[in-house]
Amino acid sequence: MDVTAPNDESFSIEVILSEGGKTAPCCPHGPTLLFEKVRKGGEKGRKFYACSACRDRKDCNFFQWEDEKVSEARLLAREAENQSKRPPFTQQEYCNQFRKFASLPVEEKKFCQDCQILLLPGEHEAHVSHRSMAVSAAQLRRPSVLLRPLDNKKSNAQYLFTDRSAHFLLDTLVALGYRKVLCVGTPRLQELIKLRNLEQNHEPMKSLLLDIDFRYAQFYSQDEFCLYNMFNHHFFDGEASAVLQAFLTECDGQKVVMVVDPPFGGLVKPLANSFSLISQTWRKLQSSDCSNADMPMIWIFPYFFESRILECLPSFTMLDYQVDYDNHPLYKHGKTGRKQSPVRLFTNISARDVVLPKEEGYRFCSVCQRFVFSLNKHCAKCNVCPSKDGREWKHCSTCEKCVKPSWKHCQSCGCCALPDHPCGHGQEKEGCFNCGSLEHKRKACPLKDTHRISSHRSNAKSGGKNVSHHPLLKSKAKRKSGAARRAKKMAALSK
Ligand code: SAH
Ligand code: ZN
Ligand code: ZN
Ligand code: ZN
Ligand code: ZN
Numbered sequence: 001m002d003v004t005a006p007n008d009e010s011f012s013i014e015v016i017l018s019e020g021g022k023t024a025p026c027c028p029h030g031p032t033l034l035f036e037k038v039r040k041g042g043e044k045g046r047k048f049y050a051c052s053a054c055r056d057r058k059d060c061n062f063f064q065w066e067d068e069k070v071s072e073a074r075l076l077a078r079e080a081e082n083q084s085k086r087p088p089f090t091q092q093e094y095c096n097q098f099r100k101f102a103s104l105p106v107e108e109k110k111f112c113q114d115c116q117i118l119l120l121p122g123e124h125e126a127h128v129s130h131r132s133m134a135v136s137a138a139q140l141r142r143p144s145v146l147l148r149p150l151d152n153k154k155s156n157a158q159y160l161f162t163d164r165s166a167h168f169l170l171d172t173l174v175a176l177g178y179r180k181v182l183c184v185g186t187p188r189l190q191e192l193i194k195l196r197n198l199e200q201n202h203e204p205m206k207s208l209l210l211d212i213d214f215r216y217a218q219f220y221s222q223d224e225f226c227l228y229n230m231f232n233h234h235f236f237d238g239e240a241s242a243v244l245q246a247f248l249t250e251c252d253g254q255k256v257v258m259v260v261d262p263p264f265g266g267l268v269k270p271l272a273n274s275f276s277l278i279s280q281t282w283r284k285l286q287s288s289d290c291s292n293a294d295m296p297m298i299w300i301f302p303y304f305f306e307s308r309i310l311e312c313l314p315s316f317t318m319l320d321y322q323v324d325y326d327n328h329p330l331y332k333h334g335k336t337g338r339k340q341s342p343v344r345l346f347t348n349i350s351a352r353d354v355v356l357p358k359e360e361g362y363r364f365c366s367v368c369q370r371f372v373f374s375l376n377k378h379c380a381k382c383n384v385c386p387s388k389d390g391r392e393w394k395h396c397s398t399c400e401k402c403v404k405p406s407w408k409h410c411q412s413c414g415c416c417a418l419p420d421h422p423c424g425h426g427q428e429k430e431g432c433f434n435c436g437s438l439e440h441k442r443k444a445c446p447l448k449d450t451h452r453i454s455s456h457r458s459n460a461k462s463g464g465k466n467v468s469h470h471p472l473l474k475s476k477a478k479r480k481s482g483a484a485r486r487a488k489k490m491a492a493l494s495k
Helices: 072-084 091-102 165-175 187-200 213-217 240-248 268-285 303-310 470-480 482-493
Strands: 011-016 033-039 044-050 064-065 110-112 117-119 132-134 177-182 208-213 225-229 257-261 297-302 317-319 343-347 362-365 369-372 395-397 402-404 409-411 413-418
Touching: 064 268, 091 117, 091 225, 091 257, 117 165, 117 213, 165 177, 165 187, 177 187, 177 240, 187 208, 213 225, 213 240, 225 240, 257 268, 268 297, 268 303, 303 317, 303 343, 317 369, 395 409
Parallel strands: 177 208, 177 257, 208 225, 257 297
Antiparallel strands: 011 033, 033 044, 044 064, 110 117, 110 132, 297 343, 317 343, 362 369, 395 402, 409 413
């Protein structure tokens, strides 16, 4: 019996991105990623391919050892499975259907809530026993309101921007002079851009949505939506990469920017790789004078991924702006004032130019040359505005850096820590098992209930250790006997 605990921290799972030349096998989500189990001592394990998009076996159970010989029969079965998971229509067909739908009289415009599709008159019959609703022209323009947000805990939970955050983003892009917005996993932003275009009093903006949720395909034309996987830069429709190319071409000085809000459970490295590929495509399409420029991007992600993101994309900076979500159980904009969201903007746009709203408590720090949250006071000793979480941090002269307000310097550990930290347990800093943050343990994880990060453990500071709850590990964990599991649980509770 394999009793590898899911939080056995003696190894990590690393993604290997450049194993030049070899083509990865495909799962329904496009080319898989190559992973490698690395033990603490550096000893490497057998490499394997697994789904790029799904962190849970239940969602995609693709698994193949790198050196495995796959039988013809299995290849055929795999191909059939991949085919069966494809959307039923091409983008062209979706677009034609949408045109028909839009021209229907009001009383014939129906949306099936069970199937999450718009129904043309001929289809009403087949859905009579389903819950359906009438769709107004206004509702048709807001697919992100009409569609039920996916709540698949591990891979694809959809968290939609509050109006406050969505408008902030759009206003910021407008102010910076962008005219084309590549919306990657940001359907609500795309929607807002199209709504804004309906108002006559300003220059229209173009937008293209790249998303893996094909329900959105129903509402857009071919040059507005591409089914796309941001973890392997895969377009499900062969012609779609041409759509992206056309979009990235800046004619008549129309500047393009990308805004991406990936699922927080996503691995940073493959995401950064895809975004770099988009940037490369953009660069090739530029006139010669900016051959080494990067495409402007905003990546929305929790602040405790800062070091990992900067590791992959060193030209990015994290901004203090707190992004919040409508349907997020914890970070809703409540009547009693919003709880502090851990989600921030990472961008290669000059921080000085991204004006954060004064009325929400942001100010400009002239030393740091960026807008910061009001409680983020500039520390003369560190010479930065140090706070990451929105609270006021304080300087520890022994550690020679600013730390969280709740931390105290501990003589025996020789560093600052929470007053109730397991003292004397050495320097071995083990972050939160859920999200990888060193600031808290899993029990106190602000994202625990959302499971948005539950799949990826990143050790924010050491950078080197990184255990993801990979399908493989998951399956092993499941194989653990009930008794072993209970014993472990009891041990944890009695701490
Ligand atoms: N805040 C955004 C939604 C973010 S939720 C908004 O309000 O517009 C994450 C989004 O990424 C969802 O739209 C989801 O469908 C999409 N997504 C999840 N996994 C993806 C993948 N592998 N590739 C592309 N898009 C993905
Ligand atoms: Zn898959
Ligand atoms: Zn400062
Ligand atoms: Zn300081
Ligand atoms: Zn201590």
